[in-house]
Amino acid sequence: MLRSVFGAAVWSRRRSLAWWVGGSFVYLLFLGSAFPTIRDNAGDFEEMLESYPEALRAMFNMVEGVSLSTGPGFLHMELFSLVLPLLLIILAVGFGARAVAGEEEEGTLDLLLAGPISRRRWLAEQFGAMAAVTFLIGLANFVGMLLAGAAFDLGLDSGKLAAASLGVVLIALVFGSLALAVGAVTGKRGLAMGVASAAALAAYLVFSLAEVVTWLGTVQKASPWYYYAASAPLLRGMEWVHAGVLAAIALALPVAGGVILDRRDLAV
Amino acid sequence: MEAAIRLEGLTKYYGRDRGVVGLDLEVLPGEVFGYLGPNGAGKTTTIRLLLDLIRPSSGRALVLGADPRTGGPELRRQVGYLAGDPALYRKMTGRQLLTYLGHLRGLDGLGPAEMLAERLELDLSRPIGDLSRGNRQKVAVVQAFMHSPQLLVLDEPTSGLDPLMQREFYRLVAEAKEQGRTVFLSSHVLSEVERIADRVGIVREGRLVVVEGLEALKAKALRRLEIHFAGPVPREEFAALPGVQDVVVEDGLLTCTAVGSIDRLVKAAARYEVTNVVSHEADLEELFLRYYEGAGDAA
Numbered sequence: 001m002l003r004s005v006f007g008a009a010v011w012s013r014r015r016s017l018a019w020w021v022g023g024s025f026v027y028l029l030f031l032g033s034a035f036p037t038i039r040d041n042a043g044d045f046e047e048m049l050e051s052y053p054e055a056l057r058a059m060f061n062m063v064e065g066v067s068l069s070t071g072p073g074f075l076h077m078e079l080f081s082l083v084l085p086l087l088l089i090i091l092a093v094g095f096g097a098r099a100v101a102g103e104e105e106e107g108t109l110d111l112l113l114a115g116p117i118s119r120r121r122w123l124a125e126q127f128g129a130m131a132a133v134t135f136l137i138g139l140a141n142f143v144g145m146l147l148a149g150a151a152f153d154l155g156l157d158s159g160k161l162a163a164a165s166l167g168v169v170l171i172a173l174v175f176g177s178l179a180l181a182v183g184a185v186t187g188k189r190g191l192a193m194g195v196a197s198a199a200a201l202a203a204y205l206v207f208s209l210a211e212v213v214t215w216l217g218t219v220q221k222a223s224p225w226y227y228y229a230a231s232a233p234l235l236r237g238m239e240w241v242h243a244g245v246l247a248a249i250a251l252a253l254p255v256a257g258g259v260i261l262d263r264r265d266l267a268v
Numbered sequence: 269m270e271a272a273i274r275l276e277g278l279t280k281y282y283g284r285d286r287g288v289v290g291l292d293l294e295v296l297p298g299e300v301f302g303y304l305g306p307n308g309a310g311k312t313t314t315i316r317l318l319l320d321l322i323r324p325s326s327g328r329a330l331v332l333g334a335d336p337r338t339g340g341p342e343l344r345r346q347v348g349y350l351a352g353d354p355a356l357y358r359k360m361t362g363r364q365l366l367t368y369l370g371h372l373r374g375l376d377g378l379g380p381a382e383m384l385a386e387r388l389e390l391d392l393s394r395p396i397g398d399l400s401r402g403n404r405q406k407v408a409v410v411q412a413f414m415h416s417p418q419l420l421v422l423d424e425p426t427s428g429l430d431p432l433m434q435r436e437f438y439r440l441v442a443e444a445k446e447q448g449r450t451v452f453l454s455s456h457v458l459s460e461v462e463r464i465a466d467r468v469g470i471v472r473e474g475r476l477v478v479v480e481g482l483e484a485l486k487a488k489a490l491r492r493l494e495i496h497f498a499g500p501v502p503r504e505e506f507a508a509l510p511g512v513q514d515v516v517v518e519d520g521l522l523t524c525t526a527v528g529s530i531d532r533l534v535k536a537a538a539r540y541e542v543t544n545v546v547s548h549e550a551d552l553e554e555l556f557l558r559y560y561e562g563a564g565d566a567a
Contacts, residue, residue, distance in 0.1 A: 002368040012359065107355025111411075114319045115372050116345035265282075265322035268312070 005112070005122055009099065009129035017133060020091065021140040028141065032148025035074055042069030058211040063232045071154025072161075075145065076234045080164055082204070084141065085171050085228065089200050092134045092176025097192035099126035100257075101183030104267055113266065120258045123184055127254045130176050138169035163243075164234035170246035171228035175200045177250045181257030187267045224249060270333050272297045272419050272450035273318065277327030280313050287313040288474045290327065295452055300445050302461030302482075303454040305471035311454040312352050314471070315423050318452075319349055332419055345373060348417035352424045352454075354408035358397030362407050365396060366414065373415040381414040387436055401428040413440055420444060422453040426460055438464050458489060459549055487528040492548040495522045498541035509533055 001011035010017075038045060045068050049057060061081035067073040100123065103109040113119060142165040149156035179196035183189060203225040210220035220226050227246050231239035273295040280287035288310035295301045305311050316322045317329055320336035329336060334343045357365055366381040385392050390406040391399075399407070405428040412420060420441075426434045441451050441464050455461050461468060462482065469479040478485075497520040507515040511527040520543075526533055530547075537545075 002364055003371040005372070008368050012357070107351070107353070108357055110316075110321060110351055111349075111355060111369075112372070114321060114344060114347075114349040114351075115369065116341035116374070117372055118341050121341075263323075266316075268316075 005117065005125035006129045006132075009126055010133060013095070013133060017136065020137045024137065024141050025144045025147075028144035028148045029151070031078065032145075032152040032154065035071065035152050035154055038074060039069050042067065054212045055209060058208045061208070061229050061232070063235065066232075066235060071149060071156050072234050074154065075156070076164075076232060079145075080168065080234055081229070085168050086200075088134060088137060088168055088172035089175045089197075091137060092130060092172040093179045093193055093196040093200070095130040095133060096176040096179030096181075096196065097183050097189045099123075099130060099180050099183065100261065101187050101189040101192045104183075104187045105189055107268070109266060110268070119261050123180070123254055123258045123261060127177065127180060130180065131173055131250075134172050134176065135169050138165050138172075141165060141168070157237075160234050160237050163238035166238075167228050167233050167243060167246070170243055170250065171224065173250040174224045174246055174253075175203075177253040181253040184254070184257030184261040185264075187264075270297070271295060271330070272299070272332060273301075273452060274330040275314075275327070276330075278314070278317060278324055278329050279326045280310075280317060280322065281325045286310075286474045287322075287325075288317075288471070291471075291476050293469060293476060293479065295450060297450050298445060298448045299467065300441060300451045300465050301453070302465030302468040303452060303471065304456070304458060304461060304468055305454070306456055309456075309471045310474040311456075311471060312423055313474075315349075315352075315421055315452075315454060318421055319344065319347065345415070346418040348412035348415065348420045348422075350408050350412040350420075350422040350425050352427075354404065356396045356404060356407055359395060361395050362390060362392035362399075362410075365407065366392065366411060369411050370414060375415055379414055380416070381410050384410045384413055384440075387440075388433055402430060402433065405429055406433065409437060409440070413444070416447075416449075418449055420449060420451045420453070422451065424455060425453055426455075457549070458485075462486070489528060489549070491526045491530060493522075493524055493526055493530065493533065494544075494546040494548075495537050495542060496520060496544040496546075497522065497537075498543055501537075501540050506533070506536060509536060 001007040049060070049062070049068075059082065060077045062077065066076055068077060100109065103112070109122075113122060142162060145156065145161055145165075146158060148154065149161075175196045178199055179192045182195045183192035186192065203223045206216060206223040207220055207225035207229060210216035210223075224246060227242040231242050233239060271294045273293070275291040275293040278291040279289050291314065303311055303314065313322070317324055318331050318336060320339075323337065331339065331343060332346055336343065360368070362385065363378065366385075367377045370377050370379050370381060382392070385406070388406040388409065390403060390410065396404060396407060409425060409429075412422060412425075426437055429437060441453070444451055451464075453461065453465070458468075465482055467479060467481050468485050470477050499520055501517060501520070501522060503515055503517040503522075506512060506517070506522060506524060509532050511529070512533055513525045513527070515522065515524040522537075524533070534545075
């Protein structure tokens, strides 16, 4: 693994990667085991949800025809509306902020960039490592959900589940890339994490509240979250255009950050 | 012959703060060049400019004939760098870090690092975070030398090394010189570069105030001497010696400042019974004040 920046970046996170994968499995099996109970009482739950204010319901991304009594509907609301993307965003933002700004603050970036490696390549390999690790954890979640689905009879469509899981990886990479780019531009890890977290929260709120707040409706499509959630791939299958928008943002941000990183002084 | 390092009016400001101003310098291939200056004088700024970690405000640097900015990775493959306060991955072992850096530099893993570590008595199997300051410095030394670079740029390389390891380090520098490599090393202590440098440049408040051969510089070196005598000695006799200043005698203790050779002073002292001699090298700041701001013009 210690042959390239990419390899070393993944290698240095091997332990946390293992914890994420293990934790995901445990959590998903636990959640899956709750499904039969919820299904049997879906009527009560849905009545309760109906009584919630509309704004709150919007936050569960309650698209047309979704029902807690089906496996996909259950996972859509319980996991994909917020919990799962939030977890992967936390992972990717932490990775992105550390990749340039964190290493710069530690001083290790000096050691590496004084060697035969360009700043752009550093950034590209770090992005690759962030994407690979996020993808691996997304994959582990996908497998975990398939297993839980089989064990507790969730009736999942593996194609739609794969599409939804890919969406989670992509939305996480959007904000991971933002942290990477802000870190590349400023060299400040805390700032990179703060900006990316705030942006993720804003994206989620703009998308959710736009359902009920009229004036936000026009800007809903400016929120990356729209391209993650609006198509509800777990229920309706892959929406390539939306996935493409997310992938484009995730790729464009590091490229832009690289332009500035190339020009600026590195901090001591 | 093309200079290994050439600075032409090299200037760096950090916002309004001075880094270095108008540096002109040529370091020849195969030369060991000592870059001396007190802390904060601009040594590290110069070195980071050479490695393209920071960019000049004006002027330029040429390293092995190339601009560090455009020379890119290909140029830096031929350079070994040791940072002033080297930051290393604390969770990696020495072996892991050096393997990683070796691969990035085109070696097949550790390469000669294993042997260098042996010479410096460095245990490669321990996590770097568990190592003492001196042992971390050894890791940093090894990584600078491991790919046999044409140019070594070393910022305060011996800080933290014990005297025995300093000697081994000087040997490494001497070997690099024998092989025709160029060494550019910074220090804030004259005695440190005295033993290995061919020429010395002194930087003060961002400006290069003097570049001289080591012999010429030694002739001007200042030393504070304390000579303890068994009995009282006449002050005048010592004060009259050329190159001896600030003579104070209290009972049997004589203190003075000597410039260059202390031969005459020692011979004069030898006429009395000497119980102890203590010599302190004057710090660089003092040396500058004496010789480059008027007071020492006589030398």
